[in-house]
Amino acid sequence: MQHNLDHTISLLTRTPAVLNALLRDLPETWTLRNEGETSWTAFDVVGHLIHADRTDWIPRAKTILQFGDSQPFASFDRLGHVRESQGKSLGQLLDEFARVRSEKLDELRALNLRPVDLERRGRHPALGAVTLSELLATWAAHDLTHLHQISRIMAYQYRGAVGPFSAFLGVMQCAGHSS
Secondary structure (H helix, E strand, C coil): CCCCHHHHHHHHHHHHHHHHHHHCCCCHHHHCCCCCCCCCCHHHHHHHHHHHHHHHHHHHHHHHHHHCCCCECCCCCCCHHHHHHCCCCHHHHHHHHHHHHHHHHHHHHHCCCCHHHHCCEEEECCCEEEEHHHHHHHHHHHHHHHHHHHHHHHHHCCCCCCHHHHHHCHHHHCCCCCC
16 A cells, blocks of 8 residues: 555544544553563553654654655654653543644644655665655554554453463564564
8 A cells, every 4th residue: 555644634533532542541551561570551652652753753744845855754762651641640641642642643644744755765774765655654553553552451361261262362462563
């Protein structure tokens, strides 16, 4: 499927409501437990999505539009959410995510991107040349990756409770896909 900006915005618009419906008012045993060691909780993932919206997607899009590939994107702090989420409840993070996402989508729409803009290239610090279209498609796929991750984290909490049914539950077999 080719990237379609309207389809991307349509998906990005829905993510806060999906997370709100799934996570709000759940017991902390669902939202503050992880898959072990240094893995993330659902709470962490929501914080990460907020941090990424603030510091990654639109700033990088603007870098492409202003500098093309002559200036690399600023590095992204994958753990920046830890500091920013301290002292907040999950409900506060869900509200903040909805607000920040709405603001960033308004900024995206205000760019009035044309097909020629979407083909402009920027420079990712690790990947090299990327187009604005690829960056925006990745924003949507990033949301889907983290929705999948939250489902996997939550299912992990019942890994022992499902017994032999685990064999029929793909989410119990998935070890994650992102580094």
